[in-house]
Amino acid sequence: MRPLRDEILVHNERVKLFSGFLNAxxxxxxxxxxxxxxxxxxxxxxxxxxxxxVAGLALHAAAHYILGMLRKEPRA
Structure with missing residues (x-):
């Protein structure tokens, strides 16, 4: 099983890629x-x-909203 840190990094990269796609x-x-x-x-x-x-601005705003779903590493 992968460490939690790797899962968070993978999740964050996927979120950033999807947000970048919607923004573009x-x-x-x-x-x-x-x-x-x-x-x-x-x-x-x-x-x-x-x-x-308006459709373009909605997708651009959705991209900003999706960036809010980035995860932080839990503090030990």
Missing amino acids: VGLGLIAFALIRPLVEQGAALGWLTLWWS
């Missing part, structure tokens, strides 16, 4: 929401832009 997807959605309409239509931003931006 969220920031990608925000970039997609803002850059695509500017390239296609000029400066016309609509409801669809707002929707994708």
Whole structure:
């Protein structure tokens, strides 16, 4: 059986990887929401832009929340 410290380290790395993934997807959605309409239509931003931006911000916020699930090593 692995020591408790190893289990905590593995858990923390998985949490950080998942949080980083959500953060990257969220920031990608925000970039997609803002850059695509500017390239296609000029400066016309609509409801669809707002929707994708809010979805990206929600994923970005979820990534911050998930980082709160990091574990600390118990003190002896």
